[in-house]
Amino acid sequence: MHVVILGSSAGGGLPQWNCRCPICSLARAEPGRVRPRTQSSIAVSADGESWLLVNASPDIRQQFNDTPALHPREGLRHSPMKAVLLTNGDVDHVAGLLTLRESQPYTLYATGGILGSVGDNRVFDVMAAGIVRRTAIRLDDPFEPVPGLSVTLFAVPGKVPLWLEEEAVELGAESETTVGAMIEAGGRRLAYIPGCARVTDGLKARIEGVDALLFDGTVLHDDDMIRAGVGTKTGWRMGHVPMRGEGGSIDALADVALGRRIFVHINNTNPVLVEESPERADVEAAGWTVAHDGLSLSL
Numbered sequence: 001m002h003v004v005i006l007g008s009s010a011g012g013g014l015p016q017w018n019c020r021c022p023i024c025s026l027a028r029a030e031p032g033r034v035r036p037r038t039q040s041s042i043a044v045s046a047d048g049e050s051w052l053l054v055n056a057s058p059d060i061r062q063q064f065n066d067t068p069a070l071h072p073r074e075g076l077r078h079s080p081m082k083a084v085l086l087t088n089g090d091v092d093h094v095a096g097l098l099t100l101r102e103s104q105p106y107t108l109y110a111t112g113g114i115l116g117s118v119g120d121n122r123v124f125d126v127m128a129a130g131i132v133r134r135t136a137i138r139l140d141d142p143f144e145p146v147p148g149l150s151v152t153l154f155a156v157p158g159k160v161p162l163w164l165e166e167e168a169v170e171l172g173a174e175s176e177t178t179v180g181a182m183i184e185a186g187g188r189r190l191a192y193i194p195g196c197a198r199v200t201d202g203l204k205a206r207i208e209g210v211d212a213l214l215f216d217g218t219v220l221h222d223d224d225m226i227r228a229g230v231g232t233k234t235g236w237r238m239g240h241v242p243m244r245g246e247g248g249s250i251d252a253l254a255d256v257a258l259g260r261r262i263f264v265h266i267n268n269t270n271p272v273l274v275e276e277s278p279e280r281a282d283v284e285a286a287g288w289t290v291a292h293d294g295l296s297l298s299l
């Protein structure tokens with residue numbers, strides 16, 4: 001299985017267009033100390049020919065241009081990307097669908113709930129009916145989006161997308177709105193979970209033994225955004241489990257047998273983004289990799 005992390009940052013990217021926090025400022029001034037990163041997306045293939053895009057970020061155009069495996073290969077119009085899968089309806093995971101128009105056939109997969117949010121918004125009709133097929137996937141029901149790749153979606157604790165929030169928001173609900181993807185090829189398994197509010201026993205059992213886990217690395221501590229002075233929301237309020245602190249993912253997953261442990265969907269306020277920082281050293285000492293754009297895995 002070939003895996004390319006196209007974008008390792010959370011919504012906003014790094015640097016975020018309007019942000020002068022220390023980490024965004026470093027990404028502009030000293031990219032050797034903080035690597036700039038694009039928004040959350042990966043590409044996966046069993047054969048290196050047909051690719052599944054998991055989440056379509058607002059930076060998709062740059063990500064495709066930066067990834068030769070995704071360049072057109074034949075005729076005048078072509079893409080090795082044959083299918084797109086969404087793990088939630090967040091802007092950083094769906095806005096790129098607006099770029100994937102231009103009469104290119106592919107299939108869009110998501111749970112009925114996520115597909116419904118996309119379908120309710122007419123701007124997404126730029127993915128023309130008859131060219132882009134939309135297929136609803138049931139949880140725990142394996143499907144084959146591209147040859148040789150088997151994918152199973154499962155619910156993880158989360159919440160509705162920010163743009164669909166009403167006055168009362170249910171936090172940590174396990175439903176179709178936030179899912180993880182178990183991706184299998186040739187006996188190898190990848191678990192991709194870019195958004196997750198809490199590590200549960202069910203989740204641990206689900207991912208036990210995978211060859212690689214790509215997991216929600218939005219915040220280091222629940223109050224990262226508050227510490228950085230850029231907001232009032234906790235990780236929990238945003239649907240993201242912290243790496244460290246109470247309920248932190250590093251400790252919660254420490255006793256689960258996993259191949260590689262890689263943080264993705266990293267918010268620009270997370271101190272682990274700073275190379276050679278004590279925070280980066282701490283998560284690496286715990287066995288985790290902090291993803292950067294273009295990081296590839298062969299499983």
Ligand code: MLT
Nearest residue numbers: 010011090091092162238
């Ligand atoms: C998130 O991951 O929490 C969302 O991407 C936030 C957002 O939609 O801006």
Ligand code: MN
Nearest residue numbers: 010011090092
């Ligand atoms: Mn996000």
Ligand code: ZN
Nearest residue numbers: 019021024268
């Ligand atoms: Zn910032």
